[in-house]
Amino acid sequence: PGLRDNALLAGALAEISGQPEPAQLLNVARQLLQGHVFLRVKGDARALLAEGKDLPLAIATRGDEQLVLAYSSGHALTKSVEADGDRDTSAMGQPVMALLKHVLAGPYAGVVLDHASDDARAVLPSALLERMVSEADPDLRIKTALSEKRTESTASTVAEAILAGAPLWIAVAQSEDGGPVGVAESRSATGERFLEVFSHPLELLALGRGDQPVPLQNEQLAKALVGDAGLTGLLVDPAGPWIRLTREHLTGLIALAD
Numbered sequence: 001p002g003l004r005d006n007a008l009l010a011g012a013l014a015e016i017s018g019q020p021e022p023a024q025l026l027n028v029a030r031q032l033l034q035g036h037v038f039l040r041v042k043g044d045a046r047a048l049l050a051e052g053k054d055l056p057l058a059i060a061t062r063g064d065e066q067l068v069l070a071y072s073s074g075h076a077l078t079k080s081v082e083a084d085g086d087r088d089t090s091a092m093g094q095p096v097m098a099l100l101k102h103v104l105a106g107p108y109a110g111v112v113l114d115h116a117s118d119d120a121r122a123v124l125p126s127a128l129l130e131r132m133v134s135e136a137d138p139d140l141r142i143k144t145a146l147s148e149k150r151t152e153s154t155a156s157t158v159a160e161a162i163l164a165g166a167p168l169w170i171a172v173a174q175s176e177d178g179g180p181v182g183v184a185e186s187r188s189a190t191g192e193r194f195l196e197v198f199s200h201p202l203e204l205l206a207l208g209r210g211d212q213p214v215p216l217q218n219e220q221l222a223k224a225l226v227g228d229a230g231l232t233g234l235l236v237d238p239a240g241p242w243i244r245l246t247r248e249h250l251t252g253l254i255a256l257a258d
Contacts (some may be wrong), residue, residue: 005073010149023059029202030200032124034144035092037094038072038091038093040057041055063190067109070111071114076117084116100132101133104126109126109227110129135200137200141166142158152160155243157241158236163218168199168221169198169215170184171183171212172213173209181206183195185231194234195234195235197221203239232246
C-alpha cells in the first residue's frame with residue numbers, strides 16, 4: 001500500500017536456514033527496529049477504520065499462545081495469503097514501534113515474521129520485544145536515518161539526533177585478569193581512530209564479540225572526544241548500516257564538554 005519493503009529486515013531473515021541461531025535472531029531483532037512492517041487484517045482495513053472499529057490482526061497460535069503475524073515485504077505477505085488461501089484479508093503498513101507496543105499491550109506471546117517464507121522466518125517472543133522497546137529511542141531517529149538512502153545531510157541528521165538526546169551505548173570489554181576496562185574503537189584504512197557507539201544494545205550484541213553495552217550520556221561522550229585528540233570521531237552502529245561522524249559533524253556535541 002505505497003510503502004517500501006523493509007529490505008534490511010528481509011535481508012536479516014534471508015540469512016536464516018533451518019533453526020535460527022541466537023545471533024541470527026538478534027540480527028533480525030535489530031533490523032526490525034526501523035521503518036515499517038506489513039500486517040494482515042481480517043476484512044477491509046480501510047472500511048473498519050472508517051467505522052471506528054478495531055482492526056483484527058492475523059495471528060498464529062502455538063499451543064495456548066497467540067502470535068501476531070507481520071511481514072518484511074509485500075512479497076512475504078503475498079506468500080502468506082497464497083499459503084492459507086484466506087482472501088478476505090487486507091494489507092496495511094504499520095510503524096514498527098506502534099506494532100511492538102500493540103503486541104506488548106495485548107494478550108500476545110510475540111511476533112512471527114514472514115511465517116510463510118520457508119526458512120526465512122523468525123519468532124520474536126514478547127520478552128525480547130519488551131527489551132527492544134524499553135531500550136529504544138521512541139522515535140528511532142538514528143536507525144531511521146541510517147536505513148534511508150544516503151544523502152549529503154545524513155551525517156548531520158545523525159549528529160543532530162545524538163545532540164538532541166537519542167540514546168547511545170559504547171562497547172566495554174573487561175580483561176580476563178581483571179585489568180583495565182577496554183572501550184571498543186575501529187580504525188579506517190588510513191589509520192584514523194573512531195570510537196564505536198551503538199543506537200541500541202542489540203546493535204552491539206548482534207556482533208557476538210562478548211562486549212557489554214554501557215549507556216553513555218552526551219556530556220561523557222563530549223569529554224571522551226575532547227580528552228583524546230587522536231580520535232577522529234564516531235563510528236555509529238558498526239554492524240550496519242553504519243556511518244562515520246568526524247569532529248566537524250560533532251562540533252555541537254563537543255561544545256558540551258566546556
